Amino acid sequence: MSNEEMATVSKLDNEESKAMILLLGLRRGGKSSICKVLFHNMQPLDTLYLESTSNPTMEHFSTLIDLAVMELPGQLNYFEPSYDSEKLFRSVGGLVYVIDSQDEYMNAITNLAMIIEYAYKVNPNINIEVLIHKVDGLSEDFKLDAQRDIMQRTGEELLELGLDGVQVSFYLTSIFDHSIYEAFSRIVQKLIPELSYLENMLDNLIQHSKIEKAFLFDINSKIYVSTDSSPVDIQLYEVCAEFVDVTIDLFDLYKDSHRSDKRASGGETTPYRPRELKNVAQLGNDVIIYLKQMIRGLALVAVIRPNGADAESCLTVADYNVDILKRGLEEIWANARIPAKDAV
């Protein structure tokens, strides 16, 4: 193992306070592209020119929880004696394995089963997540066939290893649409211990407003860390994620040019406080999309359906209830370890 690899793995000692996700898979499966698109806003087409990763890399992502995503290069042999895999696998909450659905995937499935066997032995609480990736190149029928085939073959491999009881979640993903955000949202949510409180709070919010669906988005990555308990319609999620983008673009366009206010008396300066993100838009079908900044780089995005009621009064009620939600979030996270950060 190279010095750099050792250094990254030894950093794990300091990472133990963070929820950690390990991103694994064979070479050219799409791991670096996923990290770049999710955490660095890289355009999907620009990932074509990414070079193969040769050392483990770590992405830090502080939202409701402090999260680290560690990418292990495809060519790394995790079971080589000098590699402290045991420590690594014991410290992670989720293992995400990327399978390239456009390539021959039998080797990937064998590799996955071997990793699951090891991971499960050292850390039986680990969440095992499989991304059936690059599905943008497959037709609808073929996508489902590939999913069925990969799930079945993985099941067979695990059965052979006597691991048929292990829970594995599968997601069809691509960096060219919102499926990768949706999959990561679900993966991250499993690592948030307060998830059920959040869901209850959002359920309460929609019960007392004309809100049809509410998401708590991490503004920077567009992953949603929670939603109410009604099922997620991916198209609705896409509309909401795009609304976050538009809001940020507008916010940047009209950024405050005065980073501090000169007080009239004596010319003292008060610290710069960023404006709060808020945006409301009414669509052609009367549906209203509502965004308001919450705590820790999060924004609430809600879809309001007035159903004949006056839009203004719907918004007044939403404003009132969203403020209560925000205060609730502030109270829950008042004692959290990481300091609240500015949203944008």
Ligand SMILES: Nc1nc2c(ncn2[C@@H]2O[C@H](COP(=O)(O)OP(=O)(O)OP(=O)(O)O)[C@@H](O)[C@H]2O)c(=O)[nH]1
């Ligand atoms: N069509 C398609 N191509 C993708 C997708 N995600 C990644 N790719 C392409 O797959 C190729 C390999 O991606 P990488 O992100 O470098 O793969 P990796 O798993 O990090 O590879 P190693 O660093 O060698 O381990 C790149 O050319 C990406 O553009 C996807 O969702 N769809």
